[in-house]
Amino acid sequence: MWRPPERIRHQPSFGHVPSAAQAAASRLFSSVPVGALTLAQRTWVPAMVPWRATEDGFVTGDVIDWYARFARGRPGAIVVEATGIRDIPSGPLLRIGHDRFLPGLHKLVEAVRDASGGKTKLLIQIIDFLSIRRRPPKDKYFQRFLAITDTHRRALATSDDNEVRAQLFAMSDEDLAQVLTPREFESYQFGDRERVTDTHLPHIRDLQRVLPGLFADAAARAKEAGFDGVELHYAHAYTMASFLSRINTRDDGYGGARENRAKLPLEVFAAVRERVGKDYALGCRYLADECIDGGNDVADATYFGVAFARAGMDFISTSRGGKFDDAKQPNVGGVSYPYTGPSGYECMPQYISDEKGPFGRNKAPTKAIREAIHAAGLSTPVVCTGGVHNFEMAEAMLADGACDIVGTARQSLADPDWTLKTQLGLGASVRVCEYTNYCEGLDQKHKPVTCKLWDQVERDDTHTKRTSDGKRRATAPAWDPATGTPG
Numbered sequence: 040m041w042r043p044p045e046r047i048r049h050q051p052s053f054g055h056v057p058s059a060a061q062a063a064a065s066r067l068f069s070s071v072p073v074g075a076l077t078l079a080q081r082t083w084v085p086a087m088v089p090w091r092a093t094e095d096g097f098v099t100g101d102v103i104d105w106y107a108r109f110a111r112g113r114p115g116a117i118v119v120e121a122t123g124i125r126d127i128p129s130g131p132l133l134r135i136g137h138d139r140f141l142p143g144l145h146k147l148v149e150a151v152r153d154a155s156g157g158k159t160k161l162l163i164q165i166i167d168f169l170s171i172r173r174r175p176p177k178d179k180y181f182q183r184f185l186a187i188t189d190t191h192r193r194a195l196a197t198s199d200d201n202e203v204r205a206q207l208f209a210m211s212d213e214d215l216a217q218v219l220t221p222r223e224f225e226s227y228q229f230g231d232r233e234r235v236t237d238t239h240l241p242h243i244r245d246l247q248r249v250l251p252g253l254f255a256d257a258a259a260r261a262k263e264a265g266f267d268g269v270e271l272h273y274a275h276a277y278t279m280a281s282f283l284s285r286i287n288t289r290d291d292g293y294g295g296a297r298e299n300r301a302k303l304p305l306e307v308f309a310a311v312r313e314r315v316g317k318d319y320a321l322g323c324r325y326l327a328d329e330c331i332d333g334g335n336d337v338a339d340a341t342y343f344g345v346a347f348a349r350a351g352m353d354f355i356s357t358s359r360g361g362k363f364d365d366a367k368q369p370n371v372g373g374v375s376y377p378y379t380g381p382s383g384y385e386c387m388p389q390y391i392s393d394e395k396g397p398f399g400r401n402k403a404p405t406k407a408i409r410e411a412i413h414a415a416g417l418s419t420p421v422v423c424t425g426g427v428h429n430f431e432m433a434e435a436m437l438a439d440g441a442c443d444i445v446g447t448a449r450q451s452l453a454d455p456d457w458t459l460k461t462q463l464g465l466g467a468s469v470r471v472c473e474y475t476n477y478c479e480g481l482d483q484k485h486k487p488v489t490c491k492l493w494d495q496v497e498r499d500d501t502h503t504k505r506t507s508d509g510k511r512r513a514t515a516p517a518w519d520p521a522t523g524t525p526g
């Protein structure tokens with residue numbers, strides 16, 4: 040992962056540890072309405088892909104254990120990982136693009152309900168993404184993948200395509216950059232990646248016709264499976280975020296000006312709302328800042344936040360960065376990963392950082408979005424995530440008006456009981472996330488995600504379930520709230 044050149048080390052801490060009585064009187068542990076739902080507290084576990092689904096997208100016992108473990112800590116809400124809305128092979132990512140996925144998803148809902156004693160609300164994040172290919176070996180790219188055009192023939196002064204391919208193969212990267220178009224050069228260096236602006240491709244040109252129905256069908260399944268709500272994934276490097284992006288120059292009314300870029304996200308929302316009804320919690324996750332050159336900034340995000348709130352979303356959750364545009368070049372045979380460049384750093388900042396540090400980087404832009412929503416006369420709850428790892432930080436964000444609900448991804452992974460421990464006045468026993476991004480490294484390799492603070496603990500017990508490679512414990516060690524000890 041890219042890291043800021045300053046390389047300043049920042050130290051996460053417990054912050055002020057409240058007593059049980061202080062926690063009970065706090066904002067963080069007060070209830071909050073999210074559309075027709077009420078969260079018992081303002082703690083939220085945002086979506087995190089743990090790489091535990093089957094190769095064809097079904098819920099496994101490991102998926103259930105993963106979410107049940109979070110649920111034992113009884114956060115206000117958990118959002119299940121990005122789950123694909125299409126019925127197409129997507130590797131071990133959860134899928135919801137067909138009714139055959141329903142029984143597994145239903146079991147997952149039941150497991151979370153049981154493990155949290157009905158206290159935690161369960162939402163699911165639903166996603167669409169475009170195709171991306173592995174970085175090709177040079178010979179394959181020039182012998183098979185590249186479509187030879189007149190530009191290449193002219194540049195190389197031959198009409199024999201085999202000769203063109205042979206000449207290109209023999210060229211240095213510097214020379215290739217002169218002969219290939221920027222897009223061809225990128226496909227050669229990174230692997231081919233579709234964009235929403237590829238409107239010469241019929242399936243991309245028709246996205247606005249197809250996606251509202253696909254999202255609506257997926258959300259209807261989520262409702263049928265028993266989820267309490269749905270989060271539309273409009274963030275990071277995926278289709279809907281790409282429609283919102285300033286980089287989206289589609290000229291069919293769905294790109295260019297902000298209102299055009301918001302059009303499909305709003306149409307998707309309207310289609311989903313119509314299908315799931317007014318009384319079903321429905322919101323989106325999107326970027327408070329794309330953190331890339333020429334991408335959306337806070338002013339764009341503020342505009343979209345108000346538009347989403349006006350349209351009737353029940354919540355708005357923010358993230359930042361996480362784009363392909365500035366990702367590191369993958370090795371030959373590898374796939375580009377949108378969290379390897381500066382924008383990826385903004386999404387999941389590490390403890391080695393710049394002066395701003397890794398904690399709360401998304402606070403100021405999210406506050407601006409929330410203020411704009413309020414200025415528009417609306418009070419849609421806003422979830423802010425990024426580097427939050429203790430009660431003091433979370434409470435300050437709520438007190439400052441940065442958000443209504445506090446998302447903690449890696450801190451919840453490090454210690455799924457952190458909110459329960461804090462609520463019981465046992466905050467000094469929280470395993471505080473160190474922000475080393477060991478978990479993110481596993482995510483990048485599509486390996487089962489675990490936390491380095493617990494994956495080697497008690498792993499030799501016969502009752503401790505391990506990851507599929509047998510090397511690490513699969514979920515955080517148990518903790519017994521009745522005794523305050525490992526259970």
Ligand SMILES: Cc1cc2nc3c(=O)[nH]c(=O)nc-3n(C[C@H](O)[C@H](O)[C@H](O)COP(=O)(O)O)c2cc1C
Pocket residue numbers: 085086087088089120121164274324358386387388424425426427446447448449450478479482488
């Ligand atoms: C292993 C892992 C998987 C993630 N998967 C998703 C995902 O499926 N959808 C999403 O919106 N964000 C995803 N994220 C980003 C987190 O939700 C969160 O925004 C990010 O980690 C920053 O928050 P934090 O500092 O509290 O960890 C993932 C993060 C991690 C560490």
Ligand code: SF4
Pocket residue numbers: 449450452453471472473474475476477478479489490491492
């Ligand atoms: S591995 Fe654990 S401690 Fe390290 S960043 Fe991930 S959650 Fe935090």
